[in-house]
Amino acid sequence: MSESTFTTVLIGVGNPFRSDDAVGRAIVRRLFGRVPLGITLQEESGDGTELLEAWKGTDCAVLVDAVQSGAPPGTIHRFDAHAEKLPTWFSHCSTHAFGVAEAIELARTMGDLPSQLVVYGIEGLDFSAGTELSPEVAKIVPFAANLVLQEILRLSAERAQLSNQHQTKSAS
């Protein structure tokens, strides 16, 4: 068995032409070059079937998307996809027919969820046509990126530990 058999992916979701909808991608971009080898960073448009592919075969996935729940702009929501269903408002921000929440539920139904899947929702303000984040949302990006980075490092470390324990057991 190779040293590292677990895989981790960080997925930023959004439409870069719908202002704050792209905040998940902005967060992932901020982390380019700041994550250890073995953690894949990926940007997605939010098409659910692409998401199913993006986390397929991974042990651990963190996904960041823009949401519109009515909370103040920049509010950070966190969900453990294994522990709970995403709230219904989660999918409403998607301009795609089959979005994040649908992909998670379909994967759950078919037994295809990664062992760990944490979803961050960043409350957006402006979803109109445009390529800039609103100032209220842009100012949260550095903090949110750091939070997401800490989460993915923690999850990776946990998985590595589990994997090592498994290898030790196999060897003995």
Place this chain on the structure above:
Amino acid sequence: MNAKSLKVDFLARVEGEGGFRVKVKDHLVTEAKLNIFEPPRFFEAFLRGRSFTEAPDITARICGICPVAYQMSACQAAEDAFGAKPTGAIRELRRLLYCGEWIESHALHIYLLQAPDFLGYEDAIQMAKDHPDAVQRGLRLKKTGNAIMTLLGGREIHPINVRVGGFYKVPAKSQLRTLEDDLEWARDAAVQTTRWVSTFTFPDFQRDYEFVALRHPDEYPLNEGRLVSNKGLDIPISEYEQHFAEEHLQHSNALHSALQERAAYFVGPLARYNLNFDKLSPLSQEAAKQSGLGRECRNPFQGILVRAVETVYACDEALRIISSYDPPDCPAIEVTPRAGTGHGCTEAPRGILYHKYSFDERGLILLAKIVPPTSQNLRIIEEDLTEYVSTRLHLPNDRLQWQCEQAVRNYDPCISCATHLLRVRIERE
């Protein structure tokens, strides 16, 4: 109870953002409107002043489902203006890329968006509980389309390898051949899809539509052809604006298109099929016959079946192209800009996509016009809703609501080119 109103603020399982409202009074439908919040006009404005080389990549961003269509129409329009015409392997590779998009888009629509309607499920997630194999088949089919897009386009969404004149880089024959096993599986799966879909129950509904599609003398239309209809239209694409007019209606951000003097027309798989059945491959014609389709189909609810037939065709065509492929000497032909106007029209999965650009002598865009297939189908969808509801007023609101949504989804409306069922409001007086 003589008046009622059906309102869906945000339509589920269509691409983008839209809703519809049907008002009924004294057993008559008084209003059927699709409300669209759509951004292509924004794109037309910011294309001005950009180079012709940027148009394929910028317009591809209008839609995550049919970026290839935007790239192909944009390239064709620029090449038309500059007197360039890619042929041979470059033309074949463009066709192959388009096959990838058709497979991807049709598989998504058939399995995840429309099949739940016919099988009585709220969505594909509920359907997957009882039909996991079908959903897996749909996802794998879609993935096969994605694989073509990734190999040829550089990535699966918003391909980056297309340029005016051809491609930035073309694959080696051995690279294309890696797609063959998956495509052979996909072709069988697509035939299986036609059998599966043919077991659905289709509402008995048809109208006397004017179907409009491209027609090419030698092939089922994807990248090229004349614009024809079943009611006598037969024009080169450069005459599009002399025959089709767009109108802005207050309830919609999308412009509504109409054929001058004849009004609404129907674009998409049903139109292509009815006008080009003879150009389908023998296997796809046979799949159509086996699934109970004749040479002509006027029931929009059977559009799902025609999509399945077109998926067979796209797999078949992709395999044909791959087996006869020899890489071109250059990935693109030389294109020299000059002042002028060019037209492009290709068959997006949902129907004809028209682009027109005027360029200055450096190839900078002075004016852009983009007419996506969905805006061309809006009038037909509203007319369908009016007639469909008029003959089914006896149904309870929830049933009618369901069927109206289904009638809209028949057209696979890509309203992002842009939804979700947020709220349905039914009002009866």
